[in-house]
Amino acid sequence: MLSKIVLDRLQTRLQAERLPLSIRLWDSQTLVGALPASVTLALNTPRAVSLFIHPSLSRLAEAYVRQWVDLEGDARTALTLLSPLFTNPKRIHKRISDRWRFWRHNRMRDARVVSSHYDVSNEFYALWLDQRRVYSCAYFHTDQDSLDLAQEQKLDHICRKLRLQPGERFLDIGCGWGALILWAADNYGADCTGITLSRNQQEHVQVLIEQRGLADRCRVHLMDYRDVSEEMPFDKIASVGMFEHVGLRKLPDYFRKMHALLNPGGLSLNHGITKATSDDEHIDGSGDEFIARYVFPDGELAHVSLVMEQMARQGLECLDVENLRPHYAKTMWQWVERLDAHADEARALVGEQKYRIWRAYMAGCAFAFESGWNAIYQILLAKPLTDGSVPYPLTRDYMYRTDSHPADGRSS
Numbered sequence: 001m002l003s004k005i006v007l008d009r010l011q012t013r014l015q016a017e018r019l020p021l022s023i024r025l026w027d028s029q030t031l032v033g034a035l036p037a038s039v040t041l042a043l044n045t046p047r048a049v050s051l052f053i054h055p056s057l058s059r060l061a062e063a064y065v066r067q068w069v070d071l072e073g074d075a076r077t078a079l080t081l082l083s084p085l086f087t088n089p090k091r092i093h094k095r096i097s098d099r100w101r102f103w104r105h106n107r108m109r110d111a112r113v114v115s116s117h118y119d120v121s122n123e124f125y126a127l128w129l130d131q132r133r134v135y136s137c138a139y140f141h142t143d144q145d146s147l148d149l150a151q152e153q154k155l156d157h158i159c160r161k162l163r164l165q166p167g168e169r170f171l172d173i174g175c176g177w178g179a180l181i182l183w184a185a186d187n188y189g190a191d192c193t194g195i196t197l198s199r200n201q202q203e204h205v206q207v208l209i210e211q212r213g214l215a216d217r218c219r220v221h222l223m224d225y226r227d228v229s230e231e232m233p234f235d236k237i238a239s240v241g242m243f244e245h246v247g248l249r250k251l252p253d254y255f256r257k258m259h260a261l262l263n264p265g266g267l268s269l270n271h272g273i274t275k276a277t278s279d280d281e282h283i284d285g286s287g288d289e290f291i292a293r294y295v296f297p298d299g300e301l302a303h304v305s306l307v308m309e310q311m312a313r314q315g316l317e318c319l320d321v322e323n324l325r326p327h328y329a330k331t332m333w334q335w336v337e338r339l340d341a342h343a344d345e346a347r348a349l350v351g352e353q354k355y356r357i358w359r360a361y362m363a364g365c366a367f368a369f370e371s372g373w374n375a376i377y378q379i380l381l382a383k384p385l386t387d388g389s390v391p392y393p394l395t396r397d398y399m400y401r402t403d404s405h406p407a408d409g410r411s412s
Helices: 002-017 046-052 057-065 075-086 098-104 107-118 122-128 147-162 179-188 199-211 248-261 288-294 304-313 325-341 343-371
Strands: 021-024 030-032 039-043 069-072 091-093 169-173 191-196 218-222 234-240 262-275 281-283 317-323 374-382
Touching: 002 021, 002 030, 002 046, 002 075, 039 046, 039 075, 046 057, 057 069, 057 075, 057 288, 057 343, 075 325, 075 343, 122 199, 122 325, 122 343, 147 179, 147 234, 147 262, 147 325, 147 374, 169 179, 179 191, 179 199, 179 218, 191 199, 199 218, 234 248, 248 262, 248 304, 262 304, 288 343, 304 317, 304 374, 325 343, 325 374, 343 374
Parallel strands: 021 039, 169 191, 169 234, 191 218, 234 262
Antiparallel strands: 021 030, 039 069, 091 281, 262 374, 317 374
């Protein structure tokens, strides 16, 4: 009886809003909005009706992973049409106990969480990432840029912002599959160190270093950032897509460590996802709960204002801030398209459930960036010299010059 009431109301809403969406039930009955329907949501079991009683994108994603539902049609169009049925634009308060936040992030737990995500399969990630396996937001100069080109542009954009010079000691915190340290060593002559908590990534990067003959100026360690020695500070530091794993209570320690690892006058770039809402709010019905359960168990996002406050409190001066939200939406939609194009291979590598988890997670995140629920910033920081000065150009022109690399000395 309850199911019939829910489905009747759903049919009425589909027709009233003229959504080009059909919902096919387990008994082949179909609810239709406007025709022709561009997307079909298939309810494979009567249990799926409960999704419309307490709707949220997290519950929809979980139902998809459990195969209670299937989506037929383009993922981007599907989320655009389904979002009004499963989200509430109001913002609600959601506090996590400070005590729980404190115990979330320790070396052993962080290593286990990182491994659970990044050690799924190198071959799986290779199916849908670019040729350099950059697992972070790309940087598009035009809408026509390929993912491979946009990721190389991002790597170079970071190196330019840092004004990398030949021989400078450069640390990449959370180096992934090594794209940034290899780019910096190859194109800027920097002496590069990468650290990661993923054994699969560390082994992959080590092979690439040896294959390219870069062992004299490039190395990778399986290491927590808290364990990096401060005895020989670095000239430049980058952290790309890593600080989301640090934890809100640990942000002061994280930026304190970054400050300690930098030489006076050194530059650091923090590239990471932030919340678009204040610290105790989230979008009602968004996919936060799904990601916390299935993708990044201990991930925590802060508003950019909190991030910058903690940077300043630890003695790091902010020089430049760039919002890359449109770039990450484009990046993640391309990942979804590439994963869809290799769906059979992905299922063979990681199984049906993990394939569905990653598809739901990436499509949901792409939609969240497009909708303004999340943001992502590159923040360039300096550790001032003892007299308080920062050796930095008067303008940002050097970041965008195409006739030279900053390393050749003509861009300042």
